[in-house]
Amino acid sequence: MKLLRGIALCAALAGVCAVQAQVAxxxxxxxxxxxxxxxxxxxxxxxxxxxxxxxxxxxxxxxxxxxxxxxxxxxxxxxxxxxxxxxxxxxxxxxxDRYDAVTIAAVANDEETLRLLLALGASAKQVTSRYDGTALIAAAHLGHSGVVRQLVAAGAPLDHVNNLHWTASIESIVLGDGGPRHQATLQALVDAGANLQLADHDGRTPLQLAQARGYADMVKILEKK
Structure with a gap:
């Protein structure tokens, strides 16, 4: 029952994030x-x-x-x-709403604009949004693997924990669909050396969360570490 409540919460929060994201x-x-x-x-x-x-x-x-x-x-x-x-x-x-240009480009999956901003000196390290997250967490949530790799290369904090107690790795699972885009995103975070032992509020690691959601391909990625 606790697990089901957690999954329902994730789904609800996914909707909240979509509604409350930055507004063009x-x-x-x-x-x-x-x-x-x-x-x-x-x-x-x-x-x-x-x-x-x-x-x-x-x-x-x-x-x-x-x-x-x-x-x-x-x-x-x-x-x-x-x-x-x-x-x-x-x-x-x-x-x-505490969004910066880097996060705006990251959420839009606008790799070219993001590349320009970073080249001009914009930071990939800021804490942004009402969730006290980062551009990296936002991109991981949406399965933007190319953006994730850019942000990692620019020094984005891999293991930042937002006020939902989620890292980028966790968000790629609990707010993702388990499909190819989110698999590639998780792989990018794993390749970069993300801490896969950091757990959510209920003490569940990324591996446990992927197992609970039946995301077999993500489980394989995580079990290789």
Whole structure:
């Protein structure tokens, strides 16, 4: 019964995470943007440079606390991201729900934008979101194995424990579907040396969680360690 309750909790939390993840600007919001926010949304790097030279506030916020960098990341406007970085924008700023550009790109499975942000100096190590998680945990939850490998290479903390008492390895199991994407994600974490003895609130290790959910391929990955 305890196990069934735990699985039900995982399923419920998966829905919560989906609902409460970072929110991209809506079409209506984007239409109201002015200044740097408008330039970031449109990918107008020249306008960003002009406004920055005129002293525009690079950290100006919209109603949800998004800076122009957040907006450019949501819009996959990499030229705008480069222009903002050159002008001195904070690459690690958090919006109102405590998401940074790295986590936004990670959740979107936008490997190219993530690669740019990391190359420009954005951190893969920040604690983000209301769950006190990381970009790595968010990517593992969603089965974005390429993103996971990028973040690991950039020094993301492999064994960070969020306020649900889950690591990236645990989230790849309890919030995954056991399929190829999440298998590849777990393999990436195992290859990187994640601590597979860290357990959830109920004392269950990643191996025990995979066994309980009947994820045979994940069990094989974990039993090899």
């Amino acid at each position: 600007p809506s079409t209506a919001e984007a239409a109201r943007y002015q200044g740097l926010h408008a330039a970031a949304q449109a990918g107008d790097a020249a306008r960003i440079a002009t406004l920055a030279a005129q002293g525009a506030d690079l950290e100006v916020r919209d109603d949800r606390g998004r800076t122009p960098l957040h907006v450019a990341t949501f819009a996959r406007q990499r030229g705008a991201i480069q222009a903002l970085a050159r002008a001195g924008a904070n690459l690690n700023a958090l919006e109102h």
